[in-house]
Amino acid sequence: MTAKGRWWVYVVLTAGLLAVISPFVWMLLSSVKPAGEILGTPPTWLPGHVTGEHYRSLFERLDLATYLTNSVAVAVAVTVGNMVFCSMLGYVLAKLSFRGRRLLFGLVMGMLMVPGMVTFVPLFILVSNVGLANTYSGLILPYLVQPVGVFLMRQFIGELPDELIDAARVDGAGEARIFARIVLPLCGPALATLGIITFLASWNNFLWPLVVAQTEDMYTMPVALALYSVGQNSIDYGLLLAGAVVVVVPVLLLFTFLQRHFTQGIATTGFR
Amino acid sequence: MALSRATHRTIVGWTFALPFAVLFVVFMAGPVIASLGMSFTDIRGTDLRTPLNVGVIGLENYARLFSDTRFLRAAWNTVLFVVLGVPLTIVLALAVALGIDRGVTKFRTVFRVGYYLPVVTSIVAVAVVWRFLLHPDSGMVNGLLGLAGIDGPNWLTDPDLALPSLIVMAAWRGMGTLMVIFLAGLQSIPRTLYEAAAIDGAGPWQRLRDITLPMLRPALLFAAVITGIGYLQVFEEPFVMTQGTPLDRTLTVSYYIYNQFGFGNYGYAAAMSYVLFTVIVGLTVVQFRLLRPKT
Amino acid sequence: MRCRIPFVVLMTSLLAVAACGRETQTGAAPQQPSSVGEGKATGEITVWAMGGEGENLGRLAAGFERENPGATVKVTPVPWDGAHNKLASSIAAGQTPDVSLIGTTWMGEFAKTGALQPTPSSFDRAAFFPGLWATTEVGGTSYGVPWYADTRSLYYRKDLAEKAGVRPPATWDELKSFAQALKDKGGAAQGINLQAGGTGAWQTFMPFGWQAGAELVDGEGKFTLDTPRMRTALEYYTSFHRSGLSSSDRLVPGAQVADFVSGKIGAFVSGAYDRSVILKQGGPEFASKYGVVELPKGERAASFAGGGDLVVFKNARNADGAWKFIRYLSRPDVQAEWFTIQADPPAVQSAWQDPALAKDDFLQVFGRQLKVAKAPPAIPTWEQVAAVIDGGIEQAARGTASVSDVLRTMQASAASIGTGN
Numbered sequence: 004m005t006a007k008g009r010w011w012v013y014v015v016l017t018a019g020l021l022a023v024i025s026p027f028v029w030m031l032l033s034s035v036k037p038a039g040e041i042l043g044t045p046p047t048w049l050p051g052h053v054t055g056e057h058y059r060s061l062f063e064r065l066d067l068a069t070y071l072t073n074s075v076a077v078a079v080a081v082t083v084g085n086m087v088f089c090s091m092l093g094y095v096l097a098k099l100s101f102r103g104r105r106l107l108f109g110l111v112m113g114m115l116m117v118p119g120m121v122t123f124v125p126l127f128i129l130v131s132n133v134g135l136a137n138t139y140s141g142l143i144l145p146y147l148v149q150p151v152g153v154f155l156m157r158q159f160i161g162e163l164p165d166e167l168i169d170a171a172r173v174d175g176a177g178e179a180r181i182f183a184r185i186v187l188p189l190c191g192p193a194l195a196t197l198g199i200i201t202f203l204a205s206w207n208n209f210l211w212p213l214v215v216a217q218t219e220d221m222y223t224m225p226v227a228l229a230l231y232s233v234g235q236n237s238i239d240y241g242l243l244l245a246g247a248v249v250v251v252v253p254v255l256l257l258f259t260f261l262q263r264h265f266t267q268g269i270a271t272t273g274f275r
Numbered sequence: 276m277a278l279s280r281a282t283h284r285t286i287v288g289w290t291f292a293l294p295f296a297v298l299f300v301v302f303m304a305g306p307v308i309a310s311l312g313m314s315f316t317d318i319r320g321t322d323l324r325t326p327l328n329v330g331v332i333g334l335e336n337y338a339r340l341f342s343d344t345r346f347l348r349a350a351w352n353t354v355l356f357v358v359l360g361v362p363l364t365i366v367l368a369l370a371v372a373l374g375i376d377r378g379v380t381k382f383r384t385v386f387r388v389g390y391y392l393p394v395v396t397s398i399v400a401v402a403v404v405w406r407f408l409l410h411p412d413s414g415m416v417n418g419l420l421g422l423a424g425i426d427g428p429n430w431l432t433d434p435d436l437a438l439p440s441l442i443v444m445a446a447w448r449g450m451g452t453l454m455v456i457f458l459a460g461l462q463s464i465p466r467t468l469y470e471a472a473a474i475d476g477a478g479p480w481q482r483l484r485d486i487t488l489p490m491l492r493p494a495l496l497f498a499a500v501i502t503g504i505g506y507l508q509v510f511e512e513p514f515v516m517t518q519g520t521p522l523d524r525t526l527t528v529s530y531y532i533y534n535q536f537g538f539g540n541y542g543y544a545a546a547m548s549y550v551l552f553t554v555i556v557g558l559t560v561v562q563f564r565l566l567r568p569k570t
Numbered sequence: 571m572r573c574r575i576p577f578v579v580l581m582t583s584l585l586a587v588a589a590c591g592r593e594t595q596t597g598a599a600p601q602q603p604s605s606v607g608e609g610k611a612t613g614e615i616t617v618w619a620m621g622g623e624g625e626n627l628g629r630l631a632a633g634f635e636r637e638n639p640g641a642t643v644k645v646t647p648v649p650w651d652g653a654h655n656k657l658a659s660s661i662a663a664g665q666t667p668d669v670s671l672i673g674t675t676w677m678g679e680f681a682k683t684g685a686l687q688p689t690p691s692s693f694d695r696a697a698f699f700p701g702l703w704a705t706t707e708v709g710g711t712s713y714g715v716p717w718y719a720d721t722r723s724l725y726y727r728k729d730l731a732e733k734a735g736v737r738p739p740a741t742w743d744e745l746k747s748f749a750q751a752l753k754d755k756g757g758a759a760q761g762i763n764l765q766a767g768g769t770g771a772w773q774t775f776m777p778f779g780w781q782a783g784a785e786l787v788d789g790e791g792k793f794t795l796d797t798p799r800m801r802t803a804l805e806y807y808t809s810f811h812r813s814g815l816s817s818s819d820r821l822v823p824g825a826q827v828a829d830f831v832s833g834k835i836g837a838f839v840s841g842a843y844d845r846s847v848i849l850k851q852g853g854p855e856f857a858s859k860y861g862v863v864e865l866p867k868g869e870r871a872a873s874f875a876g877g878g879d880l881v882v883f884k885n886a887r888n889a890d891g892a893w894k895f896i897r898y899l900s901r902p903d904v905q906a907e908w909f910t911i912q913a914d915p916p917a918v919q920s921a922w923q924d925p926a927l928a929k930d931d932f933l934q935v936f937g938r939q940l941k942v943a944k945a946p947p948a949i950p951t952w953e954q955v956a957a958v959i960d961g962g963i964e965q966a967a968r969g970t971a972s973v974s975d976v977l978r979t980m981q982a983s984a985a986s987i988g989t990g991n
Contacts, residue, residue: 012378019371020389023447026404027392033400039851042403042828045413064625088294101288102281111295114303115500116555118508120532121548124323124541124659125306125313131663145302148295151501155456158493162463178287192459200452203395213652214659217667218644229649234621235673235878236720236843238823240403247397254395255388262387262455321682321950321990323662406822432819520768520820522970523961537654538954539679539990 034058034244041240057245065227066219067249074223075253077142077212078205084147085201086194092148093156094182098168108157115150127214137217146205152197159193160186195264203254224250314546320539329542336546346547348523349531352438356527357506357558359439364446364502365495368453373487375454376461387458394451402515405444406431431517434524441512441525448512449505453498460494461487496566503558507551604687604882604889611894612640616667616887621650623671623718623878626912633907634898641891661685661883668886669895671717674705674876675956678948681708682990687882688713690893693900701875701943702917708948714881715896718905718914721873721943722777723935725830725844726837728861730756738863742781742806745866749815752836759817762837763826766811766818767964772946772956773874774839775963779803780944781868786955787947791989793955796981803868804966804973811967818967827851830860839865841876842915842936862932864939875943877917915940950990958983 029048033041034057036050061067095101096108126145127136135141163186171181187194209225216222222230228246232239278286289296314336318329340346375386393401408415409430417427430440468486477485488495510529513519519526528551535544611634619627624647631643646667648656654676660666661683672680680686689712695703702716724745726738731748734755739745749761765771776786784799794800810816821829827844829835831852849856865873880899882892898904905916906924915936916922922937946952962980965971971979 009378012374013382016371016374016379016386020386023450024389024392025408026401027396029404029407030396030400033403039828039831039853042824042851043832046407046410084294091291092295095288095291099284099288099291101284103285104288107288107292107296110299112559113556114299114307116504116552116559117307118529118532118548118551120529120536121310121545122303122306124662125309126302127659128663129302129305131665136663136665144298148298153295154500155497158497159459159463162493178291182291192462196455196459199455210652210655213649214656217665218646226649229651230621230647231625233649233651234843235650236841237847240399240824243399244397247400251395251397258391258395259384259388262384262391319950319990320658320679323658324664324683324685326662403822429819517820518768520964522964522968534957538957539658539950540954 030244030247034241034248036241038239038241041244057241058249060242061231061245061249065231067227069220070222070224070227073139073142073212073221074206074225076139077223078202080139080143081146081205082198082202084143085149085152086198088148089152089197090156090160090187090190090194091182092153093158094160094186095178096153096157097161098163098165098186099178111150111153111157115154123210130215136215137221138215141215142212142221142223145211146208149201149204152201155197155200156190156193159190163189191264195261199258199261202257206250206254310545311549313542314549316542318542318545320541322541332542336543337550339543340547340550345523345526346528346531349526349528352524352526353507353509353528355438356442356445356509357503360442360445360506360509361499361502363442364449364453365498367446368450368498369457371450372454372457372461373483376458387454390454391451393448398511398515401444401448405516409440432521434521437517437521437525441516444516445506445509445512449502453502456494456498457491460491464490492566496562499562499566500559503562504555507555507558604690604893606690606692606893606897607890610640611638611891613642613888613891615641615643615669615891615895617643617645617895618648618667618670619645620648620653620671620673620878622912623914624648629911630899630904630908631895633904634895637898638891638894641895643895664885666883666885668888668892669880669882671878672714672881674702674716674720674879674945674948675952677705677714677879677881678708678952678990679950680881681711681713681948682950685883685885686713687884687886687889689715693897697900697918697920699875699917699919699940699943701940701945702877702879705875705877705945705948706879714879715900716917717878717880717899718908718912719875719917719936719940719943720841720843720877720915721875721936721939722773722839722841722865723862723873723939724837724865725840725848725860725862727752727756727758727830727833727859729859730758730833730836731861733757738861739866741866742868746809746815749810749837753815756836757833758836759834760829760836761815762810762839763821763829763835764807764810764816764839765963766808766816766820766967767960768820769957769960771963772959773876775804775807775959776944776946777839777865777873778807778868780872781865781870782806783869787989791947791949793981793984793989795959795984796977799869801973801977804963804977806868807963808966808969808973812969818964831856842913842933845932846913862935864935871942873939873943875940875945877914947989951987954987955984958987 032048032050035053035055037052037054037056040047040051096104130136130141130145135144167185168181171185207225209229212223213226216226228243228250232243232246315331315333316329317332318326322329371390375383379386411417411427411429416430420427428436430436464487469482472482472486508529509527510533513525513527513530517525519530528547532544532547532551535547617627618624624645627645631645634643635641657670657672657676657680661680666685689706693715695712698716699719702719703712706712706714706716724738730752731738734751736748736751739748752758753761765774779800782799782803784797784803785794788794811818826835826838827847828851830838831848848860852859864871880896882889882896886892900918902918902921902924905918905921906926908914909916910926915933916927921927927933927937946956958980962976966973966976
């Protein structure tokens with residue numbers, strides 16, 4: 004551990020950073036280019052002519068308030084659900100020895116590995132038959148406890164020192180109390196990771212909300228953007244890019260807010 | 276206490292698992308059984324309204340797969356994607372995470388957010404920019420090669436280079452997520468271990484090999500499993516960049532499955548999905564073995 | 571413990587399907603057409619329409635609601651992206667609206683599910699372009715009504731053609747020398763861009779196939795992809811790629827028009843929808859720099875017929891209102907009004923005499939082209955066979971296989987896929 008870091012690391016990271024952010028920068032810049040410039044060859048970085056027409060079209064033609072509300076409601080519900088339920092299951096899978104634990108872990112991993120495409124139509128038939136088509140429940144419930152989150156939490160909670168939990172058990176604390184008072188507070192980085200992964204996946208989900216929503220007032224942002232920018236034979240790249248910029252803002256804000264928690268972990272508390 | 280401690284633990288365990296278990300029974304079990312059943316029938320898109328009026332053909336769909344040259348081509352491409360892509364993505368992400376966590380003290384937020392941007396950038400914008408970077412005449416990649424006197428190829432239409440180009444693109448896109456996971460994992464390594472190692476005179480490489488990597492094993496396992504599953508099911512890159520061209524060299528199993536579902540060959544596509552599932556299980560088991568905690 | 575789960579799953583599913591077997595359909599008796607009552611439409615009519623059509627259909631529906639005060643039309647716009655998936659899933663789950671717009675090449679598949687109502691006999695098929703009406707007919711029964719038309723003609727750079735001293739082509743030979751001149755003297759990197767593979771390449775190739783007198787299926791419904799006429803067409807088509815007049819690399823969506831506007835592509839084959847894209851990218855002053863003509867003739871004139879059809883689902887709550895709404899949308903004056911709103915070329919022939927269309931010289935080219943436009947067979951397996959043709963075109967254009975080998979493989983693959991009947 005050097006106190007200031009090494010200069011060459013800065014150089015390498017900065018060079019990599021430029022390569023990594025260039026598409027994002029291009030997306031920002033191109034969202035204010037006139038249609039002809041976006042796909043022009045050779046492609047350009049800077050707009051020759053700055054226009055706000057795509058943003059204007061986005062805000063005038065689309066009922067953004069409705070779509071954003073739907074997207075936020077679904078993504079927040081899914082994210083909160085996963086953070087709570089995945090860490091609960093992850094905890095017992097990692098730290099409690101009980102009958103059926105291997106079976107449960109097997110199911111979680113199995114669900115993680117089944118390709119989503121194969122269950123798509125049967126799942127929709129099911130959701131539709133129980134009357135959840137065109138409802139928030141239909142959009143949220145199938146994603147409320149995702150196997151990837153359980154696996155992530157199991158991996159991270161498994162790293163917490165056993166002595167800590169055993170000590171609490173000896174003191175007579177119940178599992179719920181241990182989970183809430185000891186385990187969860189130490190899961191900051193893992194929960195932040197799970198939160199951003201789940202939120203992003205839900206936020207960008209396209210096919211499921213498209214099929215579940217039966218009326219336009221249930222559309223989420225990705226569905227609405229596809230509706231307005233992709234035609235039968237043509238694509239409105241301007242609207243698509245402006246929409247992509249608008250859609251990315253909440254995710255970036257969330258990430259910037261959460262990323263501080265990636266580096267606040269148990270290391271600072273000095274266990275082990 | 277009437278309950279034995281083991282029974283008590285079982286009740287507690289299943290109580291914690293209840294939300295998952297309920298959703299599994301309600302939403303996941305049925306579709307999995309139904310789709311697995313589909314794979315043993317000749318069900319097609321035209322049977323969607325009468326899914327029980329189909330012929331049971333046993334393992335015929337599965338047998339057919341192995342003489343389907345396009346499937347075999349897709350399988351080979353997918354294997355390449357995993358074999359090259361998984362290590363590449365993990366190494367890059369680990370290097371970035373270590374660099375940010377251990378190598379720098381300033382601008383960490385900038386780096387963390389910056390390296391995460393590819394994950395949140397719209398795939399359409401990503402596709403446009405990558406095509407533009409890889410453009411044979413005006414692309415930046417060939418521009419740089421040109422400076423070195425190399426005549427750059429047409430990356431996305433050259434049968435030998437299209438797939439590697441997509442692999443690099445996928446690694447670039449997937450790196451940010453793994454970086455976050457590794458950053459989180461790095462936090463759970465107690466600083467005292469490093470202090471002890473420093474006293475013993477261990478150099479940076481030794482510390483990486485003897486402390487960081489072993490302590491990061493759960494995160495590495497998670498990253499390897501998730502990336503392995505993701506790349507075995509790789510779909511978006513060929514979908515937006517090449518649609519399987521040139522000459523099926525970027526056709527992946529998931530993309531082929533997607534096509535078969537689109538064509539209405541539900542039984543055949545389901546069989547393919549479960550073959551893919553089996554391979555994923557196999558790879559994951561191997562990864563669990565390789566990255567098992569050493570006790 | 572873990573091994574037992576897949577076993578249980580396997581057994582359950584086997585039991586579930588063992589109880590049933592495929593019933594062979596009793597005779598192929600054509601379905602009885604639906605009937606439409608007299609009088610005005612009433613009640614709510616739910617409609618799905620994709621993309622811009624969905625965004626703007628409400629404006630047409632207002633006129634219908636004025637004429638039928640008891641009826642309300644509720645339009646849900648659906649993205650084109652994912653529309654096929656949504657329709658298939660909805661049919662499976664029985665979650666369908668009364669009316670939906672459907673891409674013409676999906677008709678065979680969706681009609682065959684039994685989810686669509688046969689077209690009432692009160693619709694006059696002669697009012698529509700024959701190539702378009704053919705897209706609604708599956709196994710001898712019509713399951714919908716053409717709403718708007720799509721066909722392909724030749725876009726070319728007028729300014730480059732003038733510079734090269736050539737006139738737009740009328741025959742295959744002229745097209746070849748036209749492209750050559752646009753490249754050599756006009757300065758276009760590609761004299762003409764002919765899609766050399768990738769999804770939808772068949773839509774650019776088949777006009778040439780039909781022009782050569784080839785057909786996709788014979789009178790008995792068997793594929794005829796490996797015939798001397800098809801061979802003539804594929805050899806002609808790919809000669810453009812082999813001689814460097816057209817690139818054999820796949821273009822990204824939108825790049826064709828961008829390169830046309832920048833002068834890299836001298837000509838290309840596309841539908842009327844590209845006019846607005848060209849003007850958006852090239853600006854209004856570009857209007858004088860390009861032209862459009864009917865595709866050159868081979869043995870006969872031909873092009874691709876596509877677009878969108880309107881269908882009514884079997885489990886429609888308001889089938890009567892649904893068909894009345896479709897009848898309204900098929901009226902020549904409403905078809906012409908729709909053109910002024912959405913710029914979709916009308917599927918009804920007499921609508922083209924409407925002043926809004928008659929004075930539009932650009933559009934009239936497509937109107938003439940539509941008269942000779944042909945549709946692929948409306949069979950459930952069409953999209954899959956089309957993908958085989960796309961792959962064959964790519965191989966032939968790149969020269970990785972000879973035209974005869976490509977056609978033989980195409981025919982064998984198509985035959986093994988079958989027509990799904």
